[in-house]
Amino acid sequence: MMQRRAASATTARSIPPRSNIITTNNNNNSRTSHPSSSPNYIASKRTCLVLSPLILLLILWIYSTFQFLSVVVVVEPFSIRGAIISNGKNGTKRGDGEGRLVDILRRKFPTVATKKLLVGRSEHELPAVKMNDGVEPTENETNQHQQQQSSKTTQQKIVLISRNPKVVITSSARGNLGPPSVLNQNPPGTDWLKDRWQAASDMHGTAIAGSHWIEMDFTGVLNGKGTTGAIYVTKVVLDWETAFAKDYRIEGRIDRPTNGEGAGADEGWCVLYDGSLDNVNANTNNVRGGIGKNKERSYPHRHEEEYGQSPGVKEKLPLHIIHTIDWTTTDAADDVDESSQKCLTLRYLRLLVKKSAHPGWGVSLWEVDVYGRHDVVS
Numbered sequence: 001m002m003q004r005r006a007a008s009a010t011t012a013r014s015i016p017p018r019s020n021i022i023t024t025n026n027n028n029n030s031r032t033s034h035p036s037s038s039p040n041y042i043a044s045k046r047t048c049l050v051l052s053p054l055i056l057l058l059i060l061w062i063y064s065t066f067q068f069l070s071v072v073v074v075v076e077p078f079s080i081r082g083a084i085i086s087n088g089k090n091g092t093k094r095g096d097g098e099g100r101l102v103d104i105l106r107r108k109f110p111t112v113a114t115k116k117l118l119v120g121r122s123e124h125e126l127p128a129v130k131m132n133d134g135v136e137p138t139e140n141e142t143n144q145h146q147q148q149q150s151s152k153t154t155q156q157k158i159v160l161i162s163r164n165p166k167v168v169i170t171s172s173a174r175g176n177l178g179p180p181s182v183l184n185q186n187p188p189g190t191d192w193l194k195d196r197w198q199a200a201s202d203m204h205g206t207a208i209a210g211s212h213w214i215e216m217d218f219t220g221v222l223n224g225k226g227t228t229g230a231i232y233v234t235k236v237v238l239d240w241e242t243a244f245a246k247d248y249r250i251e252g253r254i255d256r257p258t259n260g261e262g263a264g265a266d267e268g269w270c271v272l273y274d275g276s277l278d279n280v281n282a283n284t285n286n287v288r289g290g291i292g293k294n295k296e297r298s299y300p301h302r303h304e305e306e307y308g309q310s311p312g313v314k315e316k317l318p319l320h321i322i323h324t325i326d327w328t329t330t331d332a333a334d335d336v337d338e339s340s341q342k343c344l345t346l347r348y349l350r351l352l353v354k355k356s357a358h359p360g361w362g363v364s365l366w367e368v369d370v371y372g373r374h375d376v377v378s
């Protein structure tokens with residue numbers, strides 16, 4: 001009897017509550033199932049899964065619409081107040097309403113794309129607008145942007161100008177090797193006999209007496225502006241052979257040399273660089289980052305580099321001795337005076353060699369490269 005009661009109690013504990021059981025009778029067979037298995041529950045769950053992303057999309061659409069309407073609310077009142085619309089080209093002034101509008105939009109929508117979309121103006125026009133109270137935008141963002149763009153443009157325009165067949169080269173002497181035109185051939189030659197100019201009278205390199213000059217005429221590269229245009233020189237590279245020089249000048253001028261002041265005369269030429277001062281002040285040049293000075297002018301210090309072996313001599317002498325005179329280095333730009341800066345604007349450039357570094361040898365050059373900008377107003 002006691003065992004039957006215990007079994008009955010165990011059976012009663014294992015039966016779940018009636019409220020959680022669904023029982024169906026069919027042909028005297030009974031089936032018990034959980035509510036989550038009912039068709040209504042499954043259908044409602046599927047509906048939630050379908051509607052959830054739609055609800056999210058609806059929320060995003062409402063948010064976007066609200067943002068758009070907030071812009072319209074800002075734009076419309078200022079349009080009604082009669083803001084003057086101007087593209088800045090016809091001389092009309094922007095109205096106060098537009099100025100405040102643009103300032104608000106700029107602060108709220110800082111991206112360039114948004115500014116273009118809302119106001120319909122180019123990027124460089126927006127920051128120049130004054131607000132209604134007359135306060136300028138912070139430190140004129142437009143000017144800063146234009147200066148940066150101008151600086152980039154200026155840097156991009158500095159090119160190798162001289163290596164062009166339209167640049168005409170003449171010299172004081174034909175010499176015994178290549179003609180003066182080899183000095184700007186493109187690409188530079190490597191033939192020791194044909195691809196360099198030399199102020200010598202024979203294959204022993206015997207110097208032709210006197211000083212010598214090489215003149216470069218840049219009027220052919222001024223795009224038809226030979227009477228008003230000029231070039232602005234930023235750097236000159238002299239590729240000497242082992243018969244090089246240190247005592248020389250680089251000079252420029254705007255007007256064409258005449259019979260009264262020929263290419264060999266000093267009249268009318270403006271000195272860009274004087275190597276004789278560079279030689280005397282070689283030690284003091286480096287004190288100020290490579291700037292050589294006299295009482296009147298400041299010139300950049302030349303940078304020297306050499307390589308190769310000259311086949312014309314037995315002793316160890318370089319095949320190339322390169323002198324680079326650069327007016328764009330930081331120290332040079334700060335120290336070169338105004339008169340020297342004016343000399344850099346020219347149509348004609350002259351290399352005047354006073355004497356060779358090797359007595360008795362005629363000076364010899366592979367290439368003369370002139371870097372700068374085209375079509376500068378003279």
